Amino acid sequence: MKTLEEIGKSAKAAEPVLRIMGTNQKNEALLHVAEKLLEEKAFVLAENVKDVEKATANGMAQGMIDRLMLDDNRIEGMAEGIRQVAALPDPVGEVTSMKQRPNGLMIGWKKVPLGVIGMIYESRPNVTADAFALCFKAGNVVILRGGSDAFFSNSAITKVIRAALTDVKIPEDAVQLIEDTRRETVQEFMKMNQYVDVLIPRGGAGLIRNVVENSRIPVIETGTGNCHIFVDESADFDMAIDIIFNAKTQRIGVCNACESLVLHEKIVDAFLPQLKKRLDEKQVEMRGDEKACSAAEGLVPATEEDWGREYLDYILSVKTVKNIDEAIAHINRYNTGHSEAIVTKDYANAQKFLNEIDAAAVYVNASTRFTDGFEFGFGAEIGISTQKLHARGPMGLDALTSGKYIIYGNGQIR
Amino acid sequence: MKTLEEIGKSAKAAEPVLRIMGTNQKNEALLHVAEKLLEEKAFVLAENVKDVEKATANGMAQGMIDRLMLDDNRIEGMAEGIRQVAALPDPVGEVTSMKQRPNGLMIGWKKVPLGVIGMIYESRPNVTADAFALCFKAGNVVILRGGSDAFFSNSAITKVIRAALTDVKIPEDAVQLIEDTRRETVQEFMKMNQYVDVLIPRGGAGLIRNVVENSRIPVIETGTGNCHIFVDESADFDMAIDIIFNAKTQRIGVCNACESLVLHEKIVDAFLPQLKKRLDEKQVEMRGDEKACSAAEGLVPATEEDWGREYLDYILSVKTVKNIDEAIAHINRYNTGHSEAIVTKDYANAQKFLNEIDAAAVYVNASTRFTDGFEFGFGAEIGISTQKLHARGPMGLDALTSGKYIIYGNGQIR
Incomplete structure (x- = not known):
């Protein structure tokens, strides 16, 4: 040897x-x-x-x-x-x-x-x-x-x-x-x-x-991904639900899976019960803040520790925010620099999210699951860098x- | 504080x-x-x-x-x-x-x-x-x-x-x-x-x-530069002497200054005395291998340690080689990945040198002193990277x- x-x-x-x-x-x-x-x-x-x-x-x-x-x-x-x-x-x-x-x-x-x-x-x-x-x-x-x-x-x-x-x-x-x-x-x-x-x-x-x-x-x-999806006030609910369902459940053990949801507080009451119903198909456990927990039945209260977790499991944390600025601040604080998405119909918010989120891949109206060398058209992948050098x-x-x-x-x- | x-x-x-x-x-x-x-x-x-x-x-x-x-x-x-x-x-x-x-x-x-x-x-x-x-x-x-x-x-x-x-x-x-x-x-x-x-x-x-x-x-x-100039068999002597004089003496304390000369053995006897005369204007000490020392008066014998030295001083080591392959091997062994130059009239050797030398900047027929953000047209410089990442x-x-x-x-x- x-x-x-x-x-x-x-x-x-x-x-x-x-x-x-x-x-x-x-x-x-x-x-x-x-x-x-x-x-x-x-x-x-x-x-x-x-x-x-x-x-x-x-x-x-x-x-x-x-x-x-x-x-x-x-x-x-x-x-x-x-x-x-x-x-x-x-x-x-x-x-x-x-x-x-x-x-x-x-x-x-x-x-x-x-x-x-x-x-x-x-x-x-x-x-x-x-x-x-x-x-x-x-x-x-x-x-x-x-x-x-x-x-x-x-x-x-x-x-x-x-x-x-x-x-x-x-x-x-x-x-x-x-x-x-x-x-x-x-x-x-x-x-x-x-x-x-x-x-x-x-x-x-x-x-x-x-x-x-x-x-x-x-x-x-490479690799660690605490990926967020922010559902903005103007989001198309069906699109948001499809994207979240895909990003959370299509494959749970991967770094581009969604681990945390950020919801505009104005839509939380209308949106969360619909989402919960869809995620129940895969028995996804949702851990929410106070507003989230009161918006739908069956959520577990989240602790501070949940916001930073990469579950790699059928678990999703849910944070509610007043506006897009609070959403961006929350994501930039807890993310691991991997993949973050916004679902919105609002032009200015889409651009703002793309500009201000600090991560390797920032999405508007698409699943975070696309962060991948093959999906990006590179024909191969040696890993996903979550740092900024090289x-x-x-x-x-x-x-x-x-x-x-x-x-x-x-x-x-x- | x-x-x-x-x-x-x-x-x-x-x-x-x-x-x-x-x-x-x-x-x-x-x-x-x-x-x-x-x-x-x-x-x-x-x-x-x-x-x-x-x-x-x-x-x-x-x-x-x-x-x-x-x-x-x-x-x-x-x-x-x-x-x-x-x-x-x-x-x-x-x-x-x-x-x-x-x-x-x-x-x-x-x-x-x-x-x-x-x-x-x-x-x-x-x-x-x-x-x-x-x-x-x-x-x-x-x-x-x-x-x-x-x-x-x-x-x-x-x-x-x-x-x-x-x-x-x-x-x-x-x-x-x-x-x-x-x-x-x-x-x-x-x-x-x-x-x-x-x-x-x-x-x-x-x-x-x-x-x-x-x-x-x-x-x-950043920074360390044990930069070589290889004078090929076909080199124009006047051009080679101008380039070496410039790269060695225009400013001695900088990382893109030439520290070591590599000479094709077929020209060493004709070339070295002429070069020595020019470098004498600035009292440059030359430390040569055996062939170099016997080609011109007044060289000091080089030791193994000289090949790896960044003198930042009026000192130049001189190594003779049988051919371009030996020159490239010598340079790739001792250089610090900064700037290396060949002086030649030979097309194939110029291309070979550019291809095979492992350094940040590889020159044909020019002084190593150009490795600099301003000279390269960047308008500024925070340093010169001698590594390969980023x-x-x-x-x-x-x-x-x-x-x-x-x-x-x-x-x-x-």
Whole structure:
């Protein structure tokens, strides 16, 4: 087993090769990796069984085991995902501007890979294939640190990818998995800023906080979403109810699901009973402030703590406000910078909400569930940034690039 | 004196006001600040005298005292700098793309302020006015932590700016100075990621390293420049000599000055004596490898340590290489990701160098001294980023913004 230091050095050694690799070569490699994953299906599934057996013995909840388990379909899904990344346009090499200065210098900005990307994740083993494909397509080396529950699966998938890269004469160290699953290893990995250019954590709030607080490597924060929908006085009730029902219940465990409702107090009495009826179809628990609780039967009183909660469950908090300013102030105070929506017919309020809400994605009359790289048309997603530096919102291949200035001169001096 | 916690809270309180402030209001405020600085010249100069007296008593070197000292001209320069920032286009609010998705959603990307910016700097007191003006113009609140040597000057300048902001009814906490000059305070400040969105250190390598290693706030690394010039076999000697002379001697203490020369071994014997003669005009010490030392009289043998040095002095290291590949490998190994140049007549080598060198600015046939926000046409500069995340190379107002997705819908759900 390689030490972290050796992993870092191997990544740095592979970096220059990937940095200048052409698009055709990268695409051919990705297609070969996809093919190899299918060829080695039996091996990957056999390794996955070890993880599943261990998880079962440890009493892991059935929902979690379902996420962990691979089958023919899921491996085919992984391969198809890799083929889709191969089909995406390569962001690297694009010169997005080229201007001539008065002294004749031609100064351009060219997209280049970031370098070495570290991914720390807890989720399903398919993230291993996914993260590799995206990082690789953008010319980056990736060092993966998956959850220990998926250890055998992640190892197997990485092994197959590395063998496929070797087949096509690309350094296998373009992808490496940290196989030392001790907690201290993650802490040590986060200090390796001499080898790693950026760290992208994907997982629960605890993981993200640990990385943000302890990393010496620049971090792109992803994922936590306490998303609000504000129903304005002028909202179309049917539209508002459809949007809230969709954003709350279409998929509850995701970061772009709605967690909190903000209601204009003038409509609360008329609107809330209708909404409650619809949400009852999915047994959504509503936790309201005083006005909300008295507007409809069956709400639970909310506590201060509820306004900041990302439930990821069939629960919705309900806050009433006097006007749009109070709504914006409430949302800007409690949101996590992810996705926020207003439902309104009022032009000025729509514009005001778009301007003043501080979040990665701000919606008028649409569900927050659209905050997603595929829905935004990026063709891929490595995560959703909830910070303001480098990338904000859904991150596609572009977010995995940096740039450099290229300058054509003919002897200019200062 | 406010505690750090109070400073952070005050900054966060001012942030929403600046986030949505219009361009006209920001420009008028900047012009008023410039005017007020001139009005209060006597006060600022009197406070500056205290710093200069203290520095003299402590035996500070004359060069450093010169940098610290203010006079009428320098204060007028500060005011003029602020007026220039007022005249620049406001990056905030620009929607750089707006596309329609198949489901009818209109998704746009709009530039917004970063939020609260922390600046830690060692340099001259004019950075105080400069940093305020740039951050403010891009709609950001700024928390300043200047060097303790310039304490009275920085305090006075900040006081004047805050009074000017109050005059025009803008929260004075748009700019705050950390007046607690103890070292521990900086360390504590760097942990305040709940209040500060990005930290920009400006100063020597030691300061930058401390910030990068200890900050919990995302950092934009600036400044260190071990810049190379590679003279290819086909180079025009006169052009190469002019460029090297300019890049090495026009200003030695800056990060875009040339520190290291890389020479194609086929031209070293003919080229080096001519170059040496020109650099002798400024008594530049040359430290060469074996081949370089034997090609011209008066070179000092270089040690391994020289290849990684940023001298900021009349010293230049000289490395000979067999070909462009060796030159690129050497530069990518020892550079600091700042500015690198090739002098060549060869088309393929020019393109290869631009492609393969990993740095913020890569030049063909021009001096590295052009890496600068003003020379690049940004009209301003907050620093030069030598990292790959968020901003790379000279940072103008654009680098002080983030963005958000704004989405216009008409009831879309997933």
